[in-house]
Amino acid sequence: MNRKVVKQDLDSRIFDALNVSLLFIFTVIIVVPLWNVIISSFSSGRALAEGGFIFWSKEFSLENYRAVFQDQSIWQSFFISVSKTFIGVVTHVFFCAMVGYGLSKRYIRGRKLYVALGVITMFFSGGMIPTYLLIKSLGLLNSFWVYIIPALFSYYDVVILMNFFRNVPDSLEESAKIDGAGDWRVFLKIFIPLSMPAMATIAMFNGVGQWNDFMTTKLYITDQALYPLQMKLYEIIVQSQTQSMQNVGGSAVIETTTKGVQLATIVITTLPIVAMYPVLQRYFISGMMMGAVKE
């Protein structure tokens, strides 16, 4: 009896030690490459061309960032990214909350039909080309609103909010209605303030999606003035790849300059998300659970 317990303890300790070290290796595999990108972005072109550093740069320099910020179009793209994310998130959350609130009332006429339409949109879509033709015929090509209008609505988010609204006690609504408030008033003054946690979660997912989205630009935008940071970065990447393939063994100067610019742009593009990360982290676990419950 006694021996068994001791043996199990030893097994358990070996398990723990192995577990801790394997997970440590796992975090190293994630952190080291990211760190390498950051320090490389602060390296001079010469150090980048030589390579040979992993944890610490040999020549600290701000030249990459200087080059990026001298380009006026980066500021323009940053502005587009920020505004499309901000406007997109606010309108998306409000629109989905509005529809979700309406559908959360079981007595609403036509509810069965509305829900059936919504469920169909979750499983079927026209795909890339028919959607492109629609966007084109709506005149949204090369318009800032193509970032906002098609992204207004998501039935998934409507379902999440609908379930959240149902958990608010009916008595709150009833007493407000007795005092003469209409549905809009109840929704705006009572339900929206009470649902801040749910809406913040959806805002966070949607915001990360808006910030990271580049397919919308790739498909519908050709006007460079409307490029967000992601598209700008994509252009720099494609450009540098064709360049480095063209001068295999050729001019190393051009290659390292574009590489530096690329690295600095990567860091600038990601910085807002990393800066928001502590705030985001609070929401995404509860968000994943809310998303899972509806399954």
Next chain:
Amino acid sequence: MRTMKEKPMGQRIKEFVADFRRQWEIQSMVIPGIIFMIVFCFIPIYGLTIAFKSYTVIDTLDSAPWVGLDNFRIILSDRYFWDAVVNTLGISFLKLGIGFIIPIILAIMIYELNIGRYKKFVQTISYLPHFLSWIVLGGMLITWFSTSGLFNQLLLNLGLISQPQNILLDPGKYWWIATLSDIWKEAGWGTILYLAIMSKIDPTYYEAAKIDGAGRLRQIWNITLPNMKTIISLNLILTVSGLLGSNLDQTLVLMNSQNRERAEVINSYVYRMGMTQGDFSYATAVGLGVSIVSVILLVTANKVTSKLNDNQSVL
């Protein structure tokens, strides 16, 4: 008979309209959403008809002439399409084989960690890559794999290679790059749901098992895994139904003229045929075919897993 049935019907419509009017405020919240769905979802579904038409830029959706299944017939003899199918399946099966299991193992390992702070640290780090866009990660991969980049430096320092080489230009390695970079990005994120499910397992099970002399691995095998069966099957069904749709963002950023033959997937092929070459009908036909096969896969996977789960359907 007829008149008897029609009367209540007419009355019902009247009642409906009256109710609808009385509910105008709440209806005014829902109707915009319905209009949105009709415009942005159902019109494109109707637009799928161009797969059976010969659509050119001068046509409208309705004026284009019908060609029946011609587009689908061309697909079957299109070599580039089949290349894309092979690549899509190759990458998807690698992602399924490795990428599906890693989050499960990772979640169990994190769950078994007894040091609270360390646990939090591992979780925080593991979620981080999910928040990088594919464009950002693609840019990073290109830097890491460049001849003076991190990957080659590591291999050189370890003495595994003598000459740096850019593996992104090597078509033979593309499937692995696509698979492993996807796992690097999403494995940690994939643990969240599993961890949430595990946190709901009754701890007395583990205590009872401990008294019976079960070691840690035995506990994982007999308690943790059976408790996750449903969520694992659900994930598996969704993964299988997505076999034909590999990541377009990833492909667009990592594909180059050197690795194209192994990097082109169905989605990027649809993009190329439709958006860059303007062959809308053909590209739509490819997309439609893929959607139909995906639905068949979804239904089949659901059937198979429900058989395995004692005839209880997961979906």
